[in-house]
Amino acid sequence: MSFLVSFKEATRPVRPVQIDETKKKHFNQSMVLYKSKRFLKAFRSFIALARLFSSTSAESRASAYAMISNSYKMRAKRVGENSVEAKQLLEKALKYLDLSLESEPYWAEYLESKGKLEVFIHQKFGCDASFDGKVWTTSCYKVSRALGLLGVSPGMTQRFECSICGKDPVMCEHVLGQIYNGRVALAVAKDIRPDHIAIVDEPMQLEAYILPRPLTADMLRSILPSKLAKAIIARRKPLTCKDLLKAIHKHRLRGIDWRAQ
Numbered sequence: 001m002s003f004l005v006s007f008k009e010a011t012r013p014v015r016p017v018q019i020d021e022t023k024k025k026h027f028n029q030s031m032v033l034y035k036s037k038r039f040l041k042a043f044r045s046f047i048a049l050a051r052l053f054s055s056t057s058a059e060s061r062a063s064a065y066a067m068i069s070n071s072y073k074m075r076a077k078r079v080g081e082n083s084v085e086a087k088q089l090l091e092k093a094l095k096y097l098d099l100s101l102e103s104e105p106y107w108a109e110y111l112e113s114k115g116k117l118e119v120f121i122h123q124k125f126g127c128d129a130s131f132d133g134k135v136w137t138t139s140c141y142k143v144s145r146a147l148g149l150l151g152v153s154p155g156m157t158q159r160f161e162c163s164i165c166g167k168d169p170v171m172c173e174h175v176l177g178q179i180y181n182g183r184v185a186l187a188v189a190k191d192i193r194p195d196h197i198a199i200v201d202e203p204m205q206l207e208a209y210i211l212p213r214p215l216t217a218d219m220l221r222s223i224l225p226s227k228l229a230k231a232i233i234a235r236r237k238p239l240t241c242k243d244l245l246k247a248i249h250k251h252r253l254r255g256i257d258w259r260a261q
């Protein structure tokens with residue numbers, strides 16, 4: 001089920017939603033700079049392009065934020081995927097893509113790029129466990145899955161609306177997953193009322209799993225390499241799911257209590 005996304009795919013620029021001749025020319029120039037790996041110039045070019053959009057229409061606002069997102073992708077390209085700055089730059093690219101999706105929630109290209117950025121950031125840098133002053137808690141589905149914990153499938157009653165026309169998707173002419181003038185047809189759940197929670201082997205929402213017990217400093221010392229455990233306990237480093245996945249494989253940990261097999 002998990003698929004990998006390359007740095008190249010995660011940092012591919014997106015097109016504006018709305019475009020006239022001047023902006024099209026400017027966008028094409030930015031793309032030439034990107035393709036010839038002149039990332040600093042491409043970064044500046046996307047910033048200048050973002051300024052050409054006004055905030056008067058939803059399309060224009062979405063385009064401006066998407067071009068800012070592109071500029072952060074160019075900065076990430078410049079520093080390279082293995083640098084410490086790359087994570088922050090990609091998170092910024094994701095944040096601006098989210099802002100553009102606020103104006104154009106079903107714009108297919110932005111939804112796809114957002115998904116790639118999210119998968120890449122998680123795959124490359126892992127996600128951080130939260131710390132409440134005493135214990136570390138992870139809510140990462142990869143960790144739950146590696147520990148062999150079951151998935152949770154929330155049962156609910158809901159109503160669906162087509163993202164294109166707002167009608168019941170069973171009744172309207174739009175085909176789910178198809179793209180209409182740049183926007184993807186989705187069945188959008190409305191009025192969600194959870195009524196039960198079922199425990200299953202293969203949850204429909206693939207990221208919903210039972211969570212393992214929070215980790216104490218003593219537990220970290222016993223499962224992580226000592227230098228790493230020290231740094232995390234001293235709060236010089238966050239505990240990431242990548243650290244935990246390595247520990248799970250190394251010590252063959254299973255279950256809610258992180259018990260060695």
Ligand SMILES: [Zn+2]
Nearest residue numbers: 126127140241
């Ligand atoms: Zn994670």
Ligand SMILES: [Zn+2]
Nearest residue numbers: 162165172174
């Ligand atoms: Zn429809």
